[in-house]
Amino acid sequence: MGSVTSQSAQPADTRPVGAAPAAVSLRGARLSFGARTLWHDLDLDIAPGEFVAVLGPNGSGKTTLLKVLLGILPLSAGEVRIAGRPPRCGSPDIGYIPQQKALEPDLPLRGRDLVGLGLDGHRPGLGLRSRRQRRERVEAALAAVGGTGYGDAPVGRLSGGEQQRLRVAQALVGDPSVLLCDEPLLSLDLAHQRTVTRLIDERRRAASTAVLFVTHEINPVLALVDRVLYLVDGRFRIGRTEEVMTSAVLSELYRSEIDVLRVRDRLVVVGAEDGCHPDHGDVEPVAHEAVCHE
Amino acid sequence: MSEVLDRIFSFDGIGGLLGLPFVQNALIACAVLGLVAGALAPLIVARGMAFAVHGTAELAFTGGAAALLIGAGVGIGAVAGAVVAGFVFGLMGLRQRERDSVIGVVLAFGLGLGVLLLALYSGRASNKFGLLTGSIVSVDSTNLAVLGVVATLVVLVLAVLYRPLLFASTDPDVAVARGVPVRLLSVVFAVLIGLATALAVPIVGAVLVLSVMIAPGAAAAQVTANPLAASLLAIAIAELALLGGTVLSLAPGLPVSGYVAAIAFLCYVACRVLGRVRLRA
Numbered sequence: 001m002g003s004v005t006s007q008s009a010q011p012a013d014t015r016p017v018g019a020a021p022a023a024v025s026l027r028g029a030r031l032s033f034g035a036r037t038l039w040h041d042l043d044l045d046i047a048p049g050e051f052v053a054v055l056g057p058n059g060s061g062k063t064t065l066l067k068v069l070l071g072i073l074p075l076s077a078g079e080v081r082i083a084g085r086p087p088r089c090g091s092p093d094i095g096y097i098p099q100q101k102a103l104e105p106d107l108p109l110r111g112r113d114l115v116g117l118g119l120d121g122h123r124p125g126l127g128l129r130s131r132r133q134r135r136e137r138v139e140a141a142l143a144a145v146g147g148t149g150y151g152d153a154p155v156g157r158l159s160g161g162e163q164q165r166l167r168v169a170q171a172l173v174g175d176p177s178v179l180l181c182d183e184p185l186l187s188l189d190l191a192h193q194r195t196v197t198r199l200i201d202e203r204r205r206a207a208s209t210a211v212l213f214v215t216h217e218i219n220p221v222l223a224l225v226d227r228v229l230y231l232v233d234g235r236f237r238i239g240r241t242e243e244v245m246t247s248a249v250l251s252e253l254y255r256s257e258i259d260v261l262r263v264r265d266r267l268v269v270v271g272a273e274d275g276c277h278p279d280h281g282d283v284e285p286v287a288h289e290a291v292c293h294e
Numbered sequence: 295m296s297e298v299l300d301r302i303f304s305f306d307g308i309g310g311l312l313g314l315p316f317v318q319n320a321l322i323a324c325a326v327l328g329l330v331a332g333a334l335a336p337l338i339v340a341r342g343m344a345f346a347v348h349g350t351a352e353l354a355f356t357g358g359a360a361a362l363l364i365g366a367g368v369g370i371g372a373v374a375g376a377v378v379a380g381f382v383f384g385l386m387g388l389r390q391r392e393r394d395s396v397i398g399v400v401l402a403f404g405l406g407l408g409v410l411l412l413a414l415y416s417g418r419a420s421n422k423f424g425l426l427t428g429s430i431v432s433v434d435s436t437n438l439a440v441l442g443v444v445a446t447l448v449v450l451v452l453a454v455l456y457r458p459l460l461f462a463s464t465d466p467d468v469a470v471a472r473g474v475p476v477r478l479l480s481v482v483f484a485v486l487i488g489l490a491t492a493l494a495v496p497i498v499g500a501v502l503v504l505s506v507m508i509a510p511g512a513a514a515a516q517v518t519a520n521p522l523a524a525s526l527l528a529i530a531i532a533e534l535a536l537l538g539g540t541v542l543s544l545a546p547g548l549p550v551s552g553y554v555a556a557i558a559f560l561c562y563v564a565c566r567v568l569g570r571v572r573l574r575a
Binding site: 070088089104120125153170 | 336339340342453454455456457458460461464465467468469470471472473474514515516518519520521524
């Protein structure tokens with residue numbers, strides 16, 4: 001149950017240590033359901049602007065970790081801080097990008113409404129006060145993802161890629177210091193995967209937003225990843241990509257023979273089939289060619 | 295043929311009829327119901343709860359029939375039945391498939407029970423028929439007071455919870471992540487539907503509740519994706535159907551529900567055509 005924690009926060013290394021609080025901080029974190037422990041003794045500090053990919057097989061607690069950070073699930077033990085504060089539901093410190101799921105074509109919602117809900121959808125009331133300020137923020141968020149053109153379009157009639165751009169805008173409209181992404185590239189084609197990762201990368205560089213990116217497939221974000229958190233059956237490793245994504249480390253985590261090969265600029269993991277299929281049997285990701293196939 | 299048409303479309307003595315107190319009561323009731331139903335309809339459509347509304351209406355019918363039998367107020371029985379249905383359907387959340395079959399089972403049971411209760415009732419036959427197809431004569435000043443209180447309650451709750459409800463109804467995954475109590479809202483919304491349905495049952499009848507609770511929202515969704523515009527349009531359509539239907543039904547002395555359903559349906563068709571044309575343009 002060891003963890004290799006690299007405490008040096010790469011993107012923030014120009015800054016003196018301790019100048020800014022970690023965007024995300026987990027101390028001795030444990031999560032159990034009854035007798036089953038998903039993970040324990042998890043220590044993780046994510047610096048502002050850092051990009052951390054969370055990898056691992058189904059049921060290893062990747063999404064559960066997001067739920068803890070979102071404040072909708074308490075830790076069984078240990079401590080968690082988001083921008084120095086305990087996580088809170090609807091906190092403006094957090095932006096959340098879900099998996100792309102097709103929206104109903106006749107959903108009574110325009111692009112700008114979807115984005116606006118990310119800003120204040122959790123608040124009671126009709127949202128009639130401070131409408132101008134709200135409109136400006138929504139416009140700015142739409143513009144940042146190149147979505148101004150479909151702000152008035154019914155969301156259900158937009159393409160999956162356009163919808164996912166709106167998802168990015170929805171997550172960023174509150175100006176979060178942490179961006180939590182739950183398989184946001186799943187079922188997107190390669191071009192749209194690139195667009196979404198580019199938008200996320202631009203944001204973290206421009207605003208030092210920390211990114212926690214849950215994915216079953218590291219290649220689309222390989223160039224952006226500062227560190228990897230790899231979870232398998234309660235065991236985990238934290239470290240830079242080249243430290244974690246090795247045959248030795250993954251074989252130890254999976255307790256079976258795993259080979260990690262570098263082919264051009266991609267990582268191919270062989271022998272972890274059980275582990276790297278997406279949680280959703282009904283969704284076959286389009287760009288799934290590199291990992292998991294021998 | 296023309297005799298039938300003359301029978302259906304007649305305005306003989308309409309002026310006098312409109313002056314009658316029970317007609318005025320009915321028009322006020324319809325206006326209030328139109329506001330409530332129209333405001334809820336777009337959210338009902340967004341949540342895919344048309345069948346749940348139908349099920350709720352049948353349980354309002356069961357409640358009303360039970361109340362008739364034991365000599366309590368039909369309106370109170372309808373509210374009780376509909377609210378119970380609302381709780382049951384609301385607790386089932388948003389899982390469409392499971393909800394569909396449970397509603398089907400509960401609806402059939404409720405309807406059967408209602409028919410049985412009505413058969414045991416030995417009072418006036420028009421009371422029985424009114425529950426199923428509605429009747430404007432049923433609205434008296436007591437009903438009006440109940441209607442006013444319940445409608446105010448529904449509108450107030452809707453105003454306070456509107457944004458999270460819209461969030462939970464249209465984008466449940468992210469709403470959960472943002473800490474919106476989606477499950478609780480699901481129950482609250484189903485109870486709101488139950489209350490509105492219970493108001494609608496005595497006027498348009500259990501069978502035709504969908505024409506005021508669904509049709510306006512479905513029609514509005516065809517022409518606009520703006521939630522606010524959709525709500526206003528749905529209210530306008532619900533008012534048109536209820537008030538127009540009531541006025542049209544007066545002189546012929548035929549059931550109001552047929553007229554209401556017809557107007558709501560025509561509005562839906564018109565909006566659908568309009569939406570199609572705009573999509574092509």
